[in-house]
Amino acid sequence: MIGRLLGRLALVGAGCVGYGFWEARNFVVRRRSVAILPAGAAPIRLLHVSDIHLMARQHYKLDFVRALAGLEPDLVVTTGDNWCEEQALAPLLRAWGRLRDVPGVFVFGSNDYEAPTFRPPMAYLLRSTEGREGRKRPLQVEQLRAGYRERGWVDVDETRTLITVRGVTFEFRGTDDAHLGRDDYSLVAGPPSPQADVSIGVTHAPYLRVLDAMAADGVDLILAGHTHGGQVCVPYYGALVTNCDLDPIRAKGLSTHTADGRTSHLHVSAGMGSSPFATYRFACPPEVTVLTLTAADANGWSQRTRIDCTSAFGPLGVWRSLVARVVRDDEAAGSNPVTPTSGRPL
């Protein structure tokens, strides 16, 4: 009896393991809308891509990137962790194809600077990679930067830029990777440009210090990646970890973030990939997102909702954060509050 039960459990476990490797190769396109454009503006499609973690031999990823042009976006934003090796650059640029001629901005993540090292798939749940700069082989990131800039995409690591699309002027501000501590928000701090209709913050790792600073400065939308959506999630429950101090309930998708009484939309991409040594995802398919930006209502604030998170999440939110606290063994004290500091999934 016990032997038969153990046998069935082993079968289910093996099935789950196999399914995770399959899921990591099956990409989805998520579609969401955010009302942040001036009244009367026509919708604008923003393609948010993150965490490709490309190796040259990963043709299944290249095929998906090549197909993204068919989404016909008006803007492209990539939030880092593009590659794992220099040999991936040429195929990656070819796969982007005509999207490189679409207005776009990018920031880099930790894996754009350093090649990954071996980690077992489940290590993502057990140990953060924060602060491990210098222990890995450096990548020639300037080659990647030059390739992305070559046809007009703008590097917003620690800079701001204005881009006008279909009559709407966007101001993008970005930070370098906060996971490696390379961020210096003071270089882009301040209120949105008076020339901008819409202000968007871009960063790789959604650490609260970056989100707080951007929200307090009044950006309309913050885009980030890095979390891989939790990568190994619990079905019908969600992420257990974010590999940073963001609460797991906002590990992917649209939510909000409030600081100093101001609230920004937040979109965290679950990303397309993972470390080549752990091409495994469970209940968290690899993705890109088409964010359709639409006109705000007459009050200019659209669907953003200010939330008292302690009461809004109730015991479930507290429990989820407690779980996340247990499974990460090296988080900084106070970096992953028991109750989320702000925001809720929309």
Ligand SMILES: [Fe+2]
């Ligand atoms: Fe990543």
